[in-house]
Amino acid sequence: MSEESSKRDYRDTVFLPKTDFPMKAGLPQKEPGILARWEDDGVYKALRKARAGREKFVLHDGPPYANGNIHIGHALNKVLKDAVVRTQSLLGRDAPYVPGWDCHGLPIEWKVEEKYKKKKRNKDEVPVREFRRECREYAAEWVGVQREQFKRLGITGEWDKPYLTMAPAAEAGIVAELLKFAESGQLYRGAKPVMWSPVEKTALAEAEVEYEDITSTQIDVAFEIVESPIEELVGAHAVIWTTTPWTIPVNQALAYGPDLSYDVVEWNGKRMLVAFGCQAESMKRWGYEPTTGEGGLVGSIKGSDLAGTICRHPMHHLGGFFAEPRPLLAGDFVTTDSGTGLVHMAPDHGEDDFDLCKAHGINPKFVVDADGRYREDWEWLPRTDARNGSVINPKFNAPDGPICSDLREAGALLSASADYEHSYPHSWRSKAKVIYRCTPQWFVPMDKPSVTPAEAGVSESSAESGEIPASAGMTLRDVALSEIDKTRFVPAKGKNRIGSMVEGRPDWVLSRQRAWGVPITLFVDRKTGEYLVDPAVNQRIVEAIMADGVDAWSEENAQALLGASYKLEDYEMIGDILDVWFDSGSTHAFVLESDNWPDLQSPADLYLEGSDQHRGWFQSSLLESCATRGHAPYKSVLTHGFTMAADGRKMSKSLGNTVDPLKVMEEYGADIIRLWALSVDYTEDHRIGPEILKGVADQYRKLRNTFRYMLGALGGFDENERVDVSEMPELERYMLSLLGELDAKLRQCIHDYDFNAYTRSLVDFMNEDLSAFFFDIRKDRLYCDAPGSVERRAYRTVLDTLFHALIRYAAPVLVFTSEEVWGTRYPDAGSVHMLELEPIPAADANSDRWEKLRDLRERVMEAIEPLRREKTIRSGLEAEVTVPASAVPEGFSAEDLATLFITGEVTLGDADEVSVTNSPDAKCGRCWRLLPEVEEDGDLCNRCESVVAEMDASA
Structure with missing residues (x-):
């Protein structure tokens, strides 16, 4: 070689990748423009048209409440749903998505009431129509806000036509479902203890309750025995232990364990009856010191021998209710795990209490009002008494509070200390403690067989057509459990979780004592107490609500709804509203089966929500559909865990450890949230925080640069350059075989809804197999081989195959970036989200x-x-x-x-x-x-x- 050639600068002879695709993403600025283009181009509608007639896949959206900005849990949930829809579309299926909102109930009503309180306005003095209008406006405002926030996350769907539970058609649909229960005899009115919020003045469902640790007052109270088949017991005292002193004023009996043994012990000159095994701890609470020589065992008794024993209430001197006898009743639920082995029974305030007392003809007294205070006419602690605070007020229940003071004065209080730590139910909205309160409510029975075709007067052929569910004659509990067995749960442990809940749940309490919700549209005969079942009346009710919404259920419309066949004075018009879980539990009926969304179908292929919905939406939807249709509204149920702070603690504004998805999008962009959401193991509780997000952003940069390299390396590639697999070097064939393995794995991940594995497999392939291996090795060939060489053409052919596969795989995860990458290479080819997966060329390689x-x-x-x-x-x-x-x-x-x-x-x-x-x-x-x-x-x-x-x- 000449000296001149050796000194030449050869940089202009190297084929370096060239692309306009920027290394710096600028997602916060770029993503809104991509969103606007999708709307202008009608991408979602175009996709529906392109997939029309294909195999359908329907994910039914569980409705969030329309009452505030979205939080990180919303973001995770919606991104997971979007990933399901997009990956199913990648497989070529028709996967529509109709978002929805839950607009009734306490979350919205509570916010409107707060606005009233700031204006020193009493909600009860506001006309109900005006109050509902404000609730509707409040919900509508937040629907609009949340819709834009969800869209900003890149969530695709029918945003111009979502479902709202407050839409008149939805309200009419909910009412129509309720009346199906009525017509099939699956409703009853009864007085049972239900969880009640004295702050919100309404019954609550189990799903509206959360448990928090509290410290309560624990007391031991002595009930004097006045009658007993065991003569030596007369004059002794049966001792109960409780952590709810406020229930003593409505005690009506005591329960004992028939299979337990009981001891009579002497203390302070009195004989006390407690269960064997409980006496040591009990007497310690009373202040007994063994060293004093005082007290001791007097005798032992079989529990079953206590039958017929009667006590008197410590406040018997007040007369009336308190002078009535307090029988000892056998209760299988009595244990010696804590307390004295004797349980005081207040049927107004406990499920076991209610059932046991009812079995012995003892009825509740309904003495605690909606606000948690005793009735004004009650003999002890009336609400006019200055001492009577709310029953959830710690001072009211304190050792020196009015109840303990009165019991101490009566000589019945053996111990009282405010030091008992335990878990207690609270309203998840107001965060206030709840109580069990017996009130008349409307229930759906879990264990009453539903109407059979014969009982309904319907022919077998009509039953087969679906007018009467195939499950007719079975109990709702049995049908629901049977359907749970048929349903696929992801993760699988969800089946046992919801199954155990349904197996042990009480009857469904449908009624709420509020204003903002769908009314329980029933007329009750004042003489018989039976509700009216008349298809013509029911049709008028549904049509009226379809036209005018829930305000159509009003006194002024009552006679018109009843029609000429009935007189309004003969009927009570129910004023309660429905549990909002009934609203959302009915969405399968007025959304999936509605002509408003013809792309949908029922049952849904998938319901997807947080794991708390096993006792919420999953369950209410299951019960509603099983009761009215005889089957579950879904084929599969997927649950995700909760998002925790980076240190594993629960997020809390007071702790300052929350992560606002709106701020994350402002700083990083929506694709970073999506990459995080689809990288974590969502089936368990997972974490997020500043450092975690930085790590995700670094991961994103690597993926972006991989696509940037491919775009540059594929500059000018056309079909004339393509090389057949058989002509390729072994490394290229090996890479195609790896791509084939990845394709099979990702398809399985889609089937399994395993987006953690999906995303990590994709990321690992792009980082390790491509960037760190294949691209690293072949960059020399790309830069320096002759453009026409078979080896360089083979590399670019494989790059093209990789590009088309990877851009499709990445599209459900990085929805904005994938669109940007696709548009950079194919500016006139439409949206990347219209694409389907393609087969990977077969390539033999010894892996x-x-x-x-x-x-x-x-x-x-x-x-x-x-x-x-x-x-x-x-x-x-x-x-x-x-x-x-x-x-x-x-x-x-x-x-x-x-x-x-x-x-x-x-x-x-x-x-x-x-x-x-x-x-x-x-x-x-x-x-x-x-x-x-x-x-x-x-x-x-x-x-x-x-x-x-x-x-x-x-x-």
């Missing part, structure tokens, strides 16, 4: 052989690294490497190994270790490889000389 080689490559790189740190060499190209011959798979030459290791010469040695020395060869002035054929630095190797000569000739 085991390549895995062995990759392991050796890692060893070589590890051996080179210390020399790089010491600056003995600047890159692997300057290294001459000796590797164990035994570690080299058959068929790889020394030249192949140098190419794959990106080093100078490679020698096969006998030693087991990899050794590295400086290469003595000169460096090619174009490809920078150190090769024996290069005479001195700056000269060209044989390959580069050939390529440059061809370029010079064509210049």
Whole structure:
């Protein structure tokens, strides 16, 4: 070579990747523009048209409450749903998505009441129509806000036509479902203890309650025994222990365990009856000190022998109710785990109490009003008494509070201390403690067989047509449990969770004592107490609400709704509203089965919500559908855990550890939230925080740069350049085989809804198999081989195949970035989200052989690294490497190994270790490889000389 050629600058002869795709993402600024383009182009509608007639997949959206900005839990939930819809669409299915909102109930009503309180306005003095109008306006405002926030996350769907439970058509649909219960005899009115919020003045469902640890007053109270088949018990005292002193004023009996043993112990000159095994702890609470020699065992009694024993209430001197006898009743629920082994029974305020007392003809007294205070006419602690605070007020129940003071004065209080720590139910909205309160409510029975075709007077053919569910004659509990067994749960443990809840749940309490909700549209006969079942009346009710919403259920419309066949004075018009879980539990009826959304179908393929919805929406939807249709409204149920702070603690504004998705989008962009949401193991509780988000952003940058490299490397690629798989080098075939394995894995992940594995598999492939391996090895071929060489064309062919596969895989995760990448390469090809997965070309490759080689490559790189740190060499190209011959798979030459290791010469040695020395060869002035054929630095190797000569000739 001439001296002139050795000094030439060859940079302009290297084929470096070129692209306009920026390395800096700028997602917060870029994403809104992409969103606007999707809306302008009608991408969602175009996708529905393109998938019309295909196999359908319906994810039914569980409605969030319309009462505030979205939080990180909303973001996770909606991104998961969006990933389901988009991946199903990738498979070629027709996967519509109709979002919805829950607009009734306490979350909205509570907010409107708060506005009233600030204006010193009493909600009860506001006309109900005006109050409902304000609730409706409040909900509508937040629907609009949340809709834009969800769209900003890149969630695709029918945003112009969502479902709202407050829409008149939805309210009419809910009423129609309620009347189906009535017509099939699956409603009853009864007085039972239900969880009640004195602050919100309404009954609550189990799903509206959360449990918090509190410290309560615990007391021991002595009830004097006045009658007993066991004569020596007369004059003794049966001792009960409770952590709810406020229930003592409505005590009506005591319960004992018939299979337990009881001891009579002497204390303070009195004989006390307690269960065997409880006496030591009980007497310790009373202040008994064994060293004093006072007290001791007097006798023992079988529990079953206590039948017929009667006590009197400590406040019997007040007369009336308190002078009535308090019988001892056998209760299977009585244990010796805590307390005295004797349980005081207040049927107004406990489920076991109510059931046991009812079985013995003892009825509740309804003495605690809606606000948690005793009735004004009650003999003890009337509400006019200045001492009578709310029953949830700690001062009212305190050891020196009015109840304990009166019991102490009566000589019945053996102990009282405000130190008992336990879990207690609270309203999840007001955060106030709830109570069990017996009030007349409307219930759906869990264990009453539903109407059979014969009982309904319907022919078997009509029953088969669906007018009467196939489950007719079964109990709702049995039908629901049967349907749970048929349903797929992800994760699988959800089946046992909801199954155990349904198996043990009480009757469904439907009624609420509020204003903002769907009314219980029933007329009750004042003489018989039976509700009216008349299809004509029911039809008028549904039509009226369809036209005017819930305000149609009013006194002024009552006679018109009843019609000429009935007189209003003969009927009570129910004023309660429905549990909002009934609203949302009916969405399958007025959304999935509605002509308003013809793309949908029932039952849904999937319901997807947080794990708390096993006792909420999943369950109310299941019960509603099983009662009215005889089957579940869903085929599969997916649950996700809760998002915790980075340290694993629950997020709390007071702790300052919340993560606002709106602020995250302002700083990083929505694709970062999506990448985080689809990378975590959502089936368990998971974490987020500033450092976690930084890590996700770094991961995103690597993915973005991988796409950027491919865009640059594929510049100018066309079909004439494509090489058949059979002509490709083995490395390219190996990469296609890896892509095929990835494709199969991701398809399985879609089936399993395993987005954690989906995203991580995609990320690992792009980072490890491509960027750190394939691209690293083949960049020399891309930069320096002749454009027409088969090897370079094969590499670009595989790059093209990779690009088309990876952009599709990434689209459900990085919805904005994938659109940007696709548009950069194909600016006129429409949205990336219209695409479907394509088959991967089959390629034979000995993966085991390549895995062995990759392991050796890692060893070589590890051996080179210390020399790089010491600056003995600047890159692997300057290294001459000796590797164990035994570690080299058959068929790889020394030249192949140098190419794959990106080093100078490679020698096969006998030693087991990899050794590295400086290469003595000169460096090619174009490809920078150190090769024996290069005479001195700056000269060209044989390959580069050939390529440059061809370029010079064509210049």
